[in-house]
Amino acid sequence: MTAATVGAPGVLQGVGVGRRAVVGPVAQVRSAPDVPPDAAVQVDGRPATPQETHAAVESAFAEVAESLRAQSAAAGGTVGDVLAATAQMAADNALRTQVLARVDAGEPPVAALDGVVDMFAAMFTQAGGYLAERVTDLRSVRDRVVARVLGLPDPGVPRLARPSVVVARDLAPADTAALDLENVLAIVTELGGPTGHTAIIAGQLGLPCVVRVTGATGLEDGVEVAVDAAAGTVTPHPGADLRAELDRRRAADELLTADTAPGATADGHAVALLANVGTPADAERLGGSGAEGVGLFRTEVLFLERTQAPTVEEQAEAYAAVLRALDGRKVVVRTLDAGADKPLAFATQPDEENPALGVRGYRLVRPHPELLRTQLEALARAQEATGTTPWVMAPMIATADEARDFAAQARAAGVATVGVMVEVPAVALRARDVLAEVDFVSLGTNDLAQYTMATDRLRGELADLLDAWQPAVLDLVAATAAAGVEAGKPVGVCGESASDPLMALVLVGLGVTSLSMAAGALPAVRYAVRRHTHERCVAMAAAARAARSAADGRAAVLALADPQVRATLGL
């Protein structure tokens, strides 16, 4: 993975996501104001009178509620609902009157606010489940009101007046959703990991993204920076040479994007190039991307931030919308993958000590059989309504028996082509038995690496272990692909590793038949595959597996890559 800080002084090093690069001004996402609890309210440079303090707190609540309502209206959809509920908290009568009562009794505003917010937060936490998750919203109301009272800039995502590089300590899902995407050139964070939420969204949007950049939040607003995702660097005040280099890469990138022919190696060995989507809107945006279909439709997005599973009608409508957007092209629908890092109010097991190894993915069928039944029924209805036939697959399968049960249930519901995800090493090792039960498998390399390397996906500091180039992970991919070749059944990859052009060549060499990735990554992968023969890919796969470390494997494969591809893609 990325070495320690190297290069020119002032250059910040992190872990790049994707390959794109851009130059633009910094727009910092501010975290909570760091103020002492007894901070005094100032009016015209002097301490405010008790009446003025009362008025400042009262109007701060009103302003925060108003600005959240405006954001809610602008956002719409699920994010709009979340913001509307947050706005109502800011407008809450009990919260405001209790804070004001403490302020009138002489308590400093920040301490008064913290006291009341802590009381409600404790009540929410005690209630658990859905309410415990709302504590984040309550705290964000507190941060916003504190900032207004003390005349500090609003925390959170700034309104972007011009195309900017968004820089944050970390971005919460709601922060990312609130971004004005028209004006986001790139995303840079101090925390997070290359397979985290922010990185995945950036990949989908084709935005350059660098995570784990120490010192990023120290960059001044408005300073021009060059963000290079391929190199994992953020360079303040880039010189003419660097700008010219990035311009050249952008021009090359535009040329690659213009090629939307079906994926194939130089000697005509077909490799289906598919896109990962989470919503009907994602599917509709695939228009000009050259995706040959959808290799992973993450249905859990439909379920997030909800207190109750969506109805069969609602699900059928969403699934039909994706099928229509793809207009007869292949769509692989993954059934609900909840649990662990994707908790759902109505399905998450409340007291799991080790959720990544607990009741998640397909295992939810044990406590909640109705969730899968509803999803399969909705999918069958969408199939009927659109006249197109989706493929369906289950996540987190661990045994051939689970694969058999899932396949039987899906076929009984009327979905003909059934597969399972290969994320658990047990399934990769027994891929032949599993493939005897289903029509196809799809490798989720992020989770496969997590479980093979015993490394939590959410621990950014362990990113080197969570590397798909780890020879042990590649061995499991190879075992799965070999079983697919033997059975004559498709083996896809829908993890982030498919979007690395060099890794894509290795996967093709191992016998993988389709690669599904963030739409923004398709042009580079298509170009890399087209410039190498199948035989060369097989040699690359052998070289990667012969290496004893992830770094050695990647270096060996890079040495076998076409020099022009290396230059064009900055590999």
Added chain:
Amino acid sequence: MAERTVAVASRVGLHARPAMLFTQAVAAGGVPVTIARQGGAPVDASSILFVMSLGVPHGEEVVLHADGPHADRVLDELVALLSTDLDAPEAGGDGAGAPAAEASS
């Protein structure tokens, strides 16, 4: 002083969207209203934070209290509101409002 007891009809219980609609209706009513779980301490019914933190599940009864000139009318309206499934989609959806045959239980 008026009092009503009503079971919460919303499938998610009295939080999220149902809590939002309920507290907005209380605020619009113009008279002070409290809400309590059976045997519990009453809290300000216009506060979404208090109402949510009660954590009232689907089907459980709550006790509403109000004072003032229109207390009875306001409480009747609130009872009607709580007796409705506030989490159901607003749009009438398909058909003539037949009870949704939910696959989920």
